[in-house]
Amino acid sequence: MLPRVKRVLFVTSELYPLVKTGGLADVSASLPRALSGLGLDIRILLPGYPAAMTTARQLGSKKLATLTTGGHAMTLWQTRLPDSDVPLWLLDSPALFDRHGGPYQNPLGQDWPDNAQRFHQFALAACQLALGQGSLNWQPDLVHCNDWQTALIPALLHGHRARPATLFTIHNLAYQGVFDASTFWQLGLPPPLWHMDGLEFYGQLAFIKGGIMFADQLSTVSPRYSEEIQQPQFGWGLDGALRHRHDRLHGILNGIDDEIWNPATDPHLAAHYHRDDLSGKAVCKQDLQRQLGLPVRAEIPLLAFVGRLVEQKGVDLIDAVLPGLKDLGCQVALLGSGQPQLERILLEWQHRHPSQISVTLGYDEPLAHQLTAGADMLLMPSRFEPCGLNQLYALKYGTPPIVHGVGGLRDTVFDPTQYTARKANGFSFEPATGEAFWQALERALTLYRQPRHWLRLQRRGMAADASWRRSASDYTRLYRKALAACHQASRQTTLA
Numbered sequence: 001m002l003p004r005v006k007r008v009l010f011v012t013s014e015l016y017p018l019v020k021t022g023g024l025a026d027v028s029a030s031l032p033r034a035l036s037g038l039g040l041d042i043r044i045l046l047p048g049y050p051a052a053m054t055t056a057r058q059l060g061s062k063k064l065a066t067l068t069t070g071g072h073a074m075t076l077w078q079t080r081l082p083d084s085d086v087p088l089w090l091l092d093s094p095a096l097f098d099r100h101g102g103p104y105q106n107p108l109g110q111d112w113p114d115n116a117q118r119f120h121q122f123a124l125a126a127c128q129l130a131l132g133q134g135s136l137n138w139q140p141d142l143v144h145c146n147d148w149q150t151a152l153i154p155a156l157l158h159g160h161r162a163r164p165a166t167l168f169t170i171h172n173l174a175y176q177g178v179f180d181a182s183t184f185w186q187l188g189l190p191p192p193l194w195h196m197d198g199l200e201f202y203g204q205l206a207f208i209k210g211g212i213m214f215a216d217q218l219s220t221v222s223p224r225y226s227e228e229i230q231q232p233q234f235g236w237g238l239d240g241a242l243r244h245r246h247d248r249l250h251g252i253l254n255g256i257d258d259e260i261w262n263p264a265t266d267p268h269l270a271a272h273y274h275r276d277d278l279s280g281k282a283v284c285k286q287d288l289q290r291q292l293g294l295p296v297r298a299e300i301p302l303l304a305f306v307g308r309l310v311e312q313k314g315v316d317l318i319d320a321v322l323p324g325l326k327d328l329g330c331q332v333a334l335l336g337s338g339q340p341q342l343e344r345i346l347l348e349w350q351h352r353h354p355s356q357i358s359v360t361l362g363y364d365e366p367l368a369h370q371l372t373a374g375a376d377m378l379l380m381p382s383r384f385e386p387c388g389l390n391q392l393y394a395l396k397y398g399t400p401p402i403v404h405g406v407g408g409l410r411d412t413v414f415d416p417t418q419y420t421a422r423k424a425n426g427f428s429f430e431p432a433t434g435e436a437f438w439q440a441l442e443r444a445l446t447l448y449r450q451p452r453h454w455l456r457l458q459r460r461g462m463a464a465d466a467s468w469r470r471s472a473s474d475y476t477r478l479y480r481k482a483l484a485a486c487h488q489a490s491r492q493t494t495l496a
Contacts, residue, residue, distance in 0.1 A: 002480035009140040013149035018052040030257040034468035048092035069124035123152035148177030148208040155210030165486035168211030177207030217482040221387035222408030226251030254387040255468035268369035275462040288374030292358040304375035309338030314381030320434030333358040395461035425461040
């Protein structure tokens with residue numbers, strides 16, 4: 001029988017609504033809340049970014065401890081995750097985290113030159129808390145680490161007899177925390193970690209290998225992605241390491257917070273609607289068209305994209321199909337920011353065709369909700385996608401997604417040409433080419449002109465349970481596996 005996990009330290013570098021660059025922030029807010037609902041004593045640990053510290057003061061906070069790591073004095077503050085009772089711990093170190101810009105980049109979009117030092121210190125502090133050294137009278141049974149910014153924690157805890165179990169979740173393998181080899185020695189990391197089965201990665205230091213090689217269990221954010229990253233095409237040079245630990249690697253599909261993302265209650269929408277009555281969706285479309293300066297016409301298909309404007313998200317594929325969509329009279333609305341070249345291309349499209357194409361640069365949370373509700377279809381032609389959340393939001397909002405069939409997109413979107421009418425909920429294409437994408441768009445637009453069939457497709461997507469309740473239960477089982485593996489490793493160390 002697997003041991004029970006009661007206390008969990010959830011360590012993350014992003015947390016919605018305090019700091020967000022991608023889906024990690026949404027997961028870090030939603031999953032701990034769901035786990036708390038299952039009875040776990042869970043604490044979230046987050047760097048003390050300026051916005052986070054401001055929110056802590058607004059919600060009320062108290063000082064828990066002072067930690068010292070490598071000469072850096074850090075203050076640990078406790079507040080709560082907004083709109084919940086989940087405790088949030090903020091590691092306040094102004095020298096490391098109190099700066100203008102994003103969590104990883106300056107206002108010019110350049111990586112902070114001391115990112116290795118910042119997240120090494122963050123990991124050291126997390127390890128102190130994990131080992132019960134913070135004078136808090138609280139020690140976790142398990143530390144749940146997320147992406148490269150926290151990946152040193154399993155490596156640094158490895159070998160400690162009284163350590164908690166560790167789970168490392170890969171949200172996006174493309175981001176690895178790679179630095180020059182000299183950084184390894186400058187950080188003062190334990191010399192035994194410098195080898196190919198440790199943190200060394202083709203002559204460089206890769207933070208992410210700390211999680212991959214030393215965590216008791218590994219997870220990805222969808223079943224398909226856990227298979228893909230073991231292959232060279234999607235492995236980013238780490239496929240061999242992941243195949244080596246395949247018996248510890250599990251794919252658990254992300255969920256969504258259906259209290260925040262619910263068309264029946266969403267405060268950002270002009271009208272509410274639900275599966276049995278979608279009339280409010282038409283009102284949302286009119287409001288969106290009006291807001292974006294597009295002609296308010298119900299019969300015109302409106303297609304939306306929400307996400308980073310980068311090649312990974314297939315934005316160049318959208319550019320390839322825009323001429324055809326324009327010629328068919330469709331409207332296309334895009335929200336996001338990213339590569340300057342892609343931003344310029346899209347802005348030029350808007351300049352030439354302002355009555356059909358709208359581009360909003362940056363990130364606007366209310367507008368993201370309004371696009372998801374007001375659009376007829378969601379475009380998501382990602383070249384790779386660990387899980388994807390936008391397609392789950394779109395399904396919940398009756399907005400069939402058109403996706404490239406990879407990763408979590410393949411696990412959640414089912415094309416009528418490949419699945420029965422009872423399961424189909426959107427449109428999928430392969431390979432990642434403009435031609436294949438266009439063929440999927442043609443199928444979608446053909447069905448859109450058949451209102452009865454389109455309504456059934458919408459309702460089928462809205463009926464699925466994409467909440468965190470199912471996935472949270474899967475995580476509790478994985479936590480127990482990690483704890484069992486930790487106990488076994490501890491026994492072997494003792495016998496040795």
